[in-house]
Amino acid sequence: MLCMILLSSCRHRKEPVLIKIGGETQGTYYAITYYHDDSTNLQPSVDSLLRRFDSTASTYKPNSIISRMNNNDPTVKADEMFSVIFQKAMEVSEKTAGAFDITVGPLVSAWGFGLVNRVKMNQHIVDSLMPLVGYHKVMLDNGKLIKTDPRIRIDYNAIAQGYAVDVVAGFLDSKGIQSYLIDIGGEVLARRTKPGGEKWSVAIEMPTKTADDPRKIQAVVMLQDMAISTSGSYRKFYEENGVRYSHTIDPSKGYPVKHTTLSVSVLAKDCITADAYATAFMVMGVDKGKEYLKKHPKLDVYFIYTAPDGSMNTYYTKGFRKHLRNDK
């Protein structure tokens, strides 16, 4: 009897089919690939989840929780997503001696990477903003953001895409989806393998000379239950008097980073962690990054940088190498 029930339930189970959905969020694209036996269109639910996410974490939405916190609205309270991002931000700031720091908000705006137009920057302006920067100057207490100065503004943009990936992953898990790849603007999480046991493959882009050059592949990474995030200096920047200003700010100096590192890809179990460290390594650059990795051997990182002779070079950890296709 038991045998018969098992057999019939087996016969009724449908084969998982490949489903792809995609759209726009956080000023970029999202693309989700998954295998499931139910082909109900999940796009409307994902879109509304991502809109809800923006209403918490987007500094581009004036009524988001983060914007209201920045504007010192006394009635605003952190929700679960706000708090998770805050805690991860503080953890990575602590572990990277402040290379990652969400209090860069006023600097990001002044350097022209926020909503308002860039001002003509000089050391005097940087000096006047530096007292507002420092992760020790903010804390979350019972859902309230406590600041040592009301002019402090926090910025989740280095970590929000990564966490949005994790939030979408939680949603797909809740739908019983076993095998998926989520990509939000290049921040990626791969869950399990494809039905045949093959790992998911994700490309690391080759840095380009100008922001609009066509995309080429630098390396292919094979992933299973792993997230990867890449931060780069070659797409979001502006040039003034021949100097390239990247949108990553060194919180210790108050200036956009200006070293030879072109991109950094970081592996982690969840995408929020990968995203935060990718930004932190972009601040450190390849030389300081290598030193840091000696002391933190659990992190797996792939740097692309310009060598002294002007050629493009790579440095990656042993653990990262294991994930590279055709590179054993």
Ligand code: ADP
């Ligand atoms: P990308 O992956 O596009 O290179 P990042 O994940 O590195 O981007 O995030 C860059 C954004 O994060 C900037 O536009 C700015 O809003 C914010 N940011 C810049 N510098 C820092 C920093 N040192 N720590 C935390 N956030 C930063």
Ligand code: MG
């Ligand atoms: Mg980041």
